[in-house]
Amino acid sequence: MKKTIHLLTLSALTLYLPTAFAGHEYDPDNAEEINEVCAGCHNEFGQGGKQGKYPRIAGLPKNYLQKQLLLFQDRERPNMPMVEHVEKRQMPLADIEDISTYLSQVELKTKLPPADEKAPGFNAYARLEEAKKLMQVPRAEGDIEKGGKIYGRECRSCHGKKGMGKGDTPQLAGQYTQYLWRQVKRFLKGERIHDEDAPDEELLKDFSKEELRDIFAWLSVQDD
Ligand code: HEC
Ligand code: HEC
Structure with a gap:
């Protein structure tokens, strides 16, 4: 019985996704504000941290992000640490739409181009900022x-x-x-x-x- 309910909810969710946000206009300022909360665990650029205790969320597909946030909200996918942040009052649909759009557009780099400190226009500060957006998964064991x-x-x-x-x-x-x-x-x-x-x-x-x-x-x- 439980399974039937679960499946119904899921398919309702899938049907609902494409139309749920119709007509919403993306608000980047709102998204940035929400991201400050997410950054507490997932880091400033959504690159995650603590060796994967917090996953990378930057650059994931927008529909995937929306779907996961709705699943967390409906407690269909377990995620205790995020429960209070995704409650409906905390996170109405418009917010889910905004933060998903925002995160899906973040591009993380895996390495920096070689630095040429003598080149005209070299900007050490800009380079430091770029370096913060780096994310490289460590080599995992196996063949x-x-x-x-x-x-x-x-x-x-x-x-x-x-x-x-x-x-x-x-x-x-x-x-x-x-x-x-x-x-x-x-x-x-x-x-x-x-x-x-x-x-x-x-x-x-x-x-x-x-x-x-x-x-x-x-x-x-x-x-x-
Ligand atoms: C208190 C810490 C915390 C905060 C704050 C937080 N998260 Fe998370 N989040 C987690 C953890 C832990 C997981 C991994 C859950 C698991 O292992 O399944 C996660 C998983 C996710 C996932 C799933 C990623 C995937 O690949 O499926 C998404 C999407 C996500 N978070 C988005 C957000 C957004 C958006 C915010 C800000 C509104 C946010 N999180 C705030 C802790 C947090
Ligand atoms: C029929 C298509 C399909 C195949 C084949 C498939 N996957 Fe997936 N996988 C998905 C989808 C769709 C999701 C996202 C599920 C959701 O929406 O929660 C996913 C999610 C995942 C996730 C979780 C990612 C995250 O960010 O939380 C892992 C891990 C994963 N797949 C591993 C694998 C591996 C390993 C294989 C091959 C052995 C594989 N999958 C084959 C469709 C597939």
Whole structure:
């Protein structure tokens, strides 16, 4: 019975998404103000932190961000630390729309171009500011080559060629490995639904720990 309700809510949510925000005009000032709250955990540019205790949220697809915020709000996806921040009173639909637009547009760099301090116009301050927007996932343990092969066969069709996401499906490369592992557990426990077209067939259930470890190793070097 519980499952039926859950599925209904999810499909209602999906139907509702494209029309929910129709007519809302993006308000970047409001978005920046909201981001100050998010920054408390996810960092100033949404790059996340504490080795993935807080995931990267910058540059994820807008519809994906909206959907996750609604799932948190409806307690369909567990996230205790965020509960008070996503309550309906705290975060009306217009705010969800604004912060999702804002974050989806943040581009993080993985490295800085070589510095030429003698070049005319070199600006040390600007460079320092740029450096704050860097995010590089540390190399994760595992067999990169094997992982790349499994990824290409099993994940690429949805998560994109280099793990960088595709359409509304989020990127896995450029995301903290520890966070990804935590989501694997959530999928396997049924706390999150991976593929709404086949909610009872968890995509990751037949992979061994080694296979997932190798996939994550491959993903962790895609941003090198
Ligand atoms: C008190 C800390 C905290 C604050 C403040 C916070 N978050 Fe989070 N957020 C988390 C944690 C922890 C997770 C990871 C939950 C998990 O492991 O599933 C998360 C996950 C997310 C995710 C899911 C990312 C993904 O890849 O699926 C999104 C989106 C998100 N937060 C957006 C926001 C936004 C927008 C704000 C500001 C309105 C915000 N968060 C404020 C702690 C916080
Ligand atoms: C049929 C398409 C599909 C395939 C194949 C697929 N995924 Fe996904 N994956 C998704 C979608 C869609 C989401 C976002 C789910 C949501 O909306 O909450 C997702 C989310 C994830 C997440 C959570 C990301 C986050 O930011 O929270 C992880 C981890 C993940 N997938 C791993 C994998 C791995 C590893 C493979 C290959 C073994 C894989 N997926 C194959 C569609 C797919």
